[in-house]
Amino acid sequence: MKDMVKRRKWFSCLGSGALLGMLKGCSGSKFSFRPSFPSDGNVPPFQGERLNVLLIVCDDMNRRLSCYGDPISVTPNIDRLALSGILFRNAHNQYPLCNPSRTSLLSGYYPMTTRVWNNLDSLRPLFPDLSFLPHHFRTNGYWTARVGKVFHHGQDDPASWNYAFPAYRSVDEADDRRQTSWSPYEGSIGFLRWQAVDVDEWQLSDGRLTRMAADLIKNHLKERPGQPFFISVGIVRPHLPWIAPRKYFDLYDLFSMPLPSTLRLIPTGPPKQVLHYYPEVQDLTDEQAKIATRAYYACLSFADTLIGFLLDTLEEQKISDKTIIVLTSDNGYHLGEHGGFWEKRTLFEESTAVPLILSAPHVPIYGVQCLRPVELVDLYPTLCELCALPQPAHRLHGRSLVPLLLNPRSSWNKPALTMFNWTPYTGYSIRTERWRYTLWEGNDRVLELYDHDSDPAETTNLAYDSRYASIVKDLDALLSVRRAHGSVP
Numbered sequence: 001m002k003d004m005v006k007r008r009k010w011f012s013c014l015g016s017g018a019l020l021g022m023l024k025g026c027s028g029s030k031f032s033f034r035p036s037f038p039s040d041g042n043v044p045p046f047q048g049e050r051l052n053v054l055l056i057v058c059d060d061m062n063r064r065l066s067c068y069g070d071p072i073s074v075t076p077n078i079d080r081l082a083l084s085g086i087l088f089r090n091a092h093n094q095y096p097l098c099n100p101s102r103t104s105l106l107s108g109y110y111p112m113t114t115r116v117w118n119n120l121d122s123l124r125p126l127f128p129d130l131s132f133l134p135h136h137f138r139t140n141g142y143w144t145a146r147v148g149k150v151f152h153h154g155q156d157d158p159a160s161w162n163y164a165f166p167a168y169r170s171v172d173e174a175d176d177r178r179q180t181s182w183s184p185y186e187g188s189i190g191f192l193r194w195q196a197v198d199v200d201e202w203q204l205s206d207g208r209l210t211r212m213a214a215d216l217i218k219n220h221l222k223e224r225p226g227q228p229f230f231i232s233v234g235i236v237r238p239h240l241p242w243i244a245p246r247k248y249f250d251l252y253d254l255f256s257m258p259l260p261s262t263l264r265l266i267p268t269g270p271p272k273q274v275l276h277y278y279p280e281v282q283d284l285t286d287e288q289a290k291i292a293t294r295a296y297y298a299c300l301s302f303a304d305t306l307i308g309f310l311l312d313t314l315e316e317q318k319i320s321d322k323t324i325i326v327l328t329s330d331n332g333y334h335l336g337e338h339g340g341f342w343e344k345r346t347l348f349e350e351s352t353a354v355p356l357i358l359s360a361p362h363v364p365i366y367g368v369q370c371l372r373p374v375e376l377v378d379l380y381p382t383l384c385e386l387c388a389l390p391q392p393a394h395r396l397h398g399r400s401l402v403p404l405l406l407n408p409r410s411s412w413n414k415p416a417l418t419m420f421n422w423t424p425y426t427g428y429s430i431r432t433e434r435w436r437y438t439l440w441e442g443n444d445r446v447l448e449l450y451d452h453d454s455d456p457a458e459t460t461n462l463a464y465d466s467r468y469a470s471i472v473k474d475l476d477a478l479l480s481v482r483r484a485h486g487s488v489p
């Protein structure tokens, strides 16, 4: 039976290239794609001309994307990026909140070691000399630049960049005023605020920053020909407030908006103390939930257009075959699941899972999906290996994804680990291909186990069902190994 499950998943890997190719909006794009056929062939080591890196980090973007199977999402540009690379279906952040997640991704350390667990903490008191990912590229001959929010606000690492544009919302005073003076917004429920605006993409901060990033790429090619770049672009949408040009709201029919099956189902798995609902948004009517959901989708499609603009820039500059592109997000986002969560900061799938698409021109396999559980902390060693850089002086906690890029069905025994602290508990959750296992440690130990083969919405906690005792035991051992690995610098 186990073998059958595995084989079925292998087939789904094989079929995904064709599936992606059928997605709406993929044809007629300017981004040229290689034909899609997976291969198990051996690949020579990465040599020769050093590749550029474009790292796009969105904010609070979950997997409601058509290339991830979402039935209504209009994200043609992310879809075409997926066609040119590997889409990781089971990728997870290490701490579902902006600053802790970004610090982990950029340092290569798990949050148990960074000790960065909120948006004000800094890694520097503990690790004053650590080389963040872009800094490591800079010291190895790359020209590095940041546009927008890459590190969290106030946590930027100046040594990482040859050039850094302002962070989001300091880019344009007029837009700052526009964003803050829209109060009351067109609509709001508690902290959920949205506005369909009658300006185009390029008058909003995310659009301005994206154009700046494109100009930066063009200028770099003129001014420093031959020097590879590492440019990271932080796109803040779909983070709140959900502001987007009106045409993106018009893409979605309000009454067709999906509502989660768990909208009014309070979970019984986690300790009650960690179910930190916001009362003002917990008990939305169906119509309110649909209005909020549409605003989120509008912002997803707005971000998608900006991502497309960056892909077009690489194409126009004839460097798409010399540039590694990574698209991801710092955390996922709940749209009402599990009894009315509208944010992240839980250890459920919607909060830990992030989109992750990696397109490297020298990887011969593309347009396929990988089902193995991977982590944002894996990006540091992956990008080092893809660009033939030495690993940094500190011991990275992640593992290079290159074996999965070369063969998305490679055996892979490492789960994805996400932690979250909510006094009086600290939770540690691992995701394998089939299971989510979560351990909450406080004055007592609380366990959760969900079977994603039969319960992808994570509604039935199997941890205390004796039939699953051996699975709990195995996963607990796996979690212990991962925690030990990630707790030592």
Ligand SMILES: [Ca+2]
Residues within 6 Å of the ligand: 059, 060, 097, 098, 239, 330, 331
């Ligand atoms: Ca975030």
